[in-house]
Amino acid sequence: xxxxxxxxxxxxxxxxxxxxxxxxxxxxxxxxxxxxxxxxxxxxxxxxxxxxxxxxxxx
Numbered sequence: 001x002x003x004x005x006x007x008x009x010x011x012x013x014x015x016x017x018x019x020x021x022x023x024x025x026x027x028x029x030x031x032x033x034x035x036x037x038x039x040x041x042x043x044x045x046x047x048x049x050x051x052x053x054x055x056x057x058x059x
Contacts, residue, residue: 005030008037 012025012033017040028036 002030005033009033012037
C-alpha cells in the first residue's frame with residue numbers, strides 16, 4: 001500500500017464519511033479507498049490550493 005493511501009485511510013478512520021464506520025474504512029481495499037476519496041473531494045477542484053483559483057470565476 002502506498003504512503004498516500006495510508007494517509008487517506010487514517011484520515012477517514014479518524015473521521016468516517018456519513019453512513020460508514022472506522023471498521024468499514026479499515027477493511028476497504030486500496031482502490032475502493034482512493035475512489036471514495038476522489039468522489040468525496042471532486043467538488044474541491046477550485047479550493048485555495050488550486051493555482052489561480054483566487055479571483056477565477058465564470059459567470
